[in-house]
Amino acid sequence: MKKYLLFLLLPVMLMQGCLKDKLIYTxxxxxxxxxxxxxxxxxxxxxxxxxxxxxxxxxxxxQYIFLNEVDKGVHVIDNSNPSNPVMKTFIDIPGNLDIAVKGNTLYADLYSDLVVVDITNPLDARFQKFIPHVFPERYLSYFQTNDSNSVIVDWIRKDTTIERKLSGNMMYDAQGSPYAMLSSYAMPSGAGGASGVPGIAGSMARFSIVNDYLYAVNQSFLKTYNITNTRNPQEAGSQMVGWQIETIYPFKDRLFIGSSNGMYIYDITNPATPVSMGRYTHIRACDPVVADDHFAYVTLRNGTACAGFTNELQILNIDNLMAPSLVVTKPMTNPHGLAKDNNLLFICDGKAGIKLYDATNPLNIVLKQNITGMETYDAIAWNKNLLVVASDGLYQYDYTNGTLTQKSKLSVTK
Amino acid sequence: MKKVLISALSLLFIYTAVSAQQKLKFSSQTYAGVLLGDGRSDLQLQTINGVKWKNWFGGIGAGIDWYSFRSVPVFASVNRDIFKKGKNTLLLSADVGINLPWHQDNYYYIDFTTNNEFRPGLYWASGVGYRFGVGKADNALLMNFGYSFKQSRQEFANVYPCLNPPCLPFVEKYDYRLNRLSIKLGWIF
Structure with missing residues (x-):
């Protein structure tokens, strides 16, 4: 009996040192x-x-639509006839997410830099200059570092499997994860434009032009550039706003800045030096914002970088700019950008499509129409023409009669 | 003629089955043990229920395995008695089945992680044991030593922010292949 036990235990003791755990990591x-x-x-x-x-x-x-192709550049679309928009040219700007135009000048981000492009003839755009480090958060994370003399113009996606040894507690090292991931916290571009010719951005914009000033938000700061000389922006100031700033939306002499935990209001009566007026704090979520004289409309959504668990529209009374107050909350599916034209409120509600509300009484907005079958992202409402960016293309709707009638669609080609 | 043949075969089958059943006996094994691996050791609990027939035992087992990632192995088990000596016997055992995940915690937190789940993997074990007959009938204590393998698969789907949804997920797959020595003590009835 004892010899059997010894016979059994001996290999157990000897073999333990030989056992190795493996991790196949893909x-x-x-x-x-x-x-x-x-x-x-x-x-x-x-x-x-x-x-x-x-x-x-x-x-x-x-007459032109400038449509960002994520991380690639800008489509220039002749929209003289919204029923038949024509793709005219493409301006290659690697790392581009945001655009704004004043006069004959296009401003666009190129990763962390801001580039200035002459569009005197929009069909013959020419590079003018760049301003470095305007959006410092768009760095390359993990162990990819950008060569200061080169720019990343594309990414090659490759699935790889390796075998690793494990030790002790099985905790794996996140730093060892060989990801090369572009940190692209990108949201927003507001409304702005030169006298005479309207320039309007969607509610997801991250920089915006008001008269002779360009306001740009990065993750924490509001930067102000004097663009009196449109081809040669001069930094006029920079101030800390908060954390995880996402969008900027100008309305009259105010800037509404959306962050993942609240909305900030800045007064730009003195355009070179925006002054903080008030702040409305909400739970953590992404929140584009548009506003009118008395109310601000904020969409909160969860998912991806937004975290949180809230998907809703919040309407804030901003009569007292120092203390905005929540007056209406309306549940949504996954709202992104929104637009407002007089009493009509348009909300891009993600997979729930585009929603049109009658906002005659902001305390009791009424859903008039919901067009589904597309995943919507951002919208601009101007001159009775609604532009909607969706995952499958750029839609245009007429809303002259208070209802949406599709005029055209430029489809995405994957 | 055909009906007669079928009836005869049916009767033969029923007779054989009944005869076999007379030799089959329900048996239940309950184990507690330790798993020794690459720089760590954890506990295991198992119960295996099945039938004993001559020197063979076959059954279905389930347990809780705390090694690294807590899981629930569910498996088919076979034992073969060898070197029988009275009520005591040496035996060989083999188990094979599926390792169901229980553990679901994040080991590190990524703000963008939207999905992190463990998935089922393979489970198998083999060993030698010694059964000490205790008291009446087939009650016995059992020691079992052997090798145990379990696979735990974990998948992270990281969706990083993108401008226009749906954002493409980046998937990381962790396939843990865990090799352990198993020492179990059990009770059989």
Whole structure:
């Protein structure tokens, strides 16, 4: 009996040291494709139009629509006839998410830099200059660092499997995760424009023009640029706003700044020096905002970087700018951008499509129409024409009669 | 003729089955033990229920396995008695089945992680044991030593912010293949 037990225990004791746990780790790696800066700047010009693949933010300026192709550049679309928009050119701007226009000048972000483009002839755009580090949060995280003389123009996606040894407590090292991930906290561009020709951005905008000033928000700061000389923006100031700033929306002499935990109001009576007026705090969620004289309309959504668990529209009374107060809450599916034109409120409610509300009485808004079948992101309502950016294309609707009638769609080609 | 043949075969089948059942006996094994692996050790509990037939035991088992990631193995189990000596016997055991996840905690928090879940994997074990007959009938104490393998698969779907949803998820897959020595003490009735 004893010899059997010894026979059993001996290999157990000997073998324990030989046992090794294994981890088969499969991950997606993004390999950057670099291009020399000089080459990138030389290519910031009107190139041949290309298909819309991943539409981002929109800006309308006169007869033209400037539609961001996420991280690639800007589609220039002739919208003289909204029923038949024509793709005219494409301006290559790697890392681009936001756009704004004043006069004959287009401002766009190129990763962390701001580039200035002459669009005197929108069909013959020309690079003018760049301003570095306006959006410092758009760094390359983990162990990818950008070469200061080159720019990432593309990413090659590659699935890789490796075998790792494990030890002790099984905790794996997040830093060891070989991700090359672009940190692209991108939201927003407000309304602005030169006298005479309207320039309007969606509610998701991250920089905005009001008269002779360009206001840009990054994750924490509001930066002010004097663009009296449109081709040569001069930084006029920079001030800390808060954390996780997402959007900026100008209305008259105020800036409404959306962050993941609240809305900030700034007075720009002195445009070079915005002054903080009030703040409304909400639970953590992404929150684009639009406003009118008495009310601010804020959409809160969860998911991805927004965290939180709230999907709703909040209407705030802003008669007292120092202390905005919540007056209405309305549940939504996953609201993103929104737009307002007089008494009509348009909400891009993610997979629930576009919603049109009668906001004659902001305390009791009434759903008039809900067009589904598309995942909507941002909208601009101007001159009875509603532009809607959705995951499958750029839609245009007429709302002359208070209802939405589709005029055209530029489809996404994947 | 055909009906007669079928009836005869049916009767033969029923007779064989009844005869076999007379030799089959329900048996239940309950174990507590320790799993020794790569720099760590954890507990295990198991119950296996089935039938004993001559020197064979076959049954279905389930347990709780705390090694690294808590899980619930569910498996088929076979034992074969060898070197029988009175009520005591040496035996060989083999289990194979599925390792169901229980543990669901994040080990590190990524703001953008929208999905992190453990998925089922393979479970198998083999060992040698010694059964000490105790008292009447087939009651016995059992010691079992062997090797145990379990697979825990974890998948993270990280959705990073993008401008226009749906944002493409980046998926990380962790396939843990855990090799352990198993020492169990049990009670059989």
């Amino acid at each position: 991950y997606t790696m993004l390999k950057p494709v670099y291009k020399a800066k000089s080459e990138v700047y030389a290519n910031i010009k009107s190139n041949a139009p290309r298909a819309i693949s991943n539409p981002g933010k929109i800006f309308i300026y006169g």
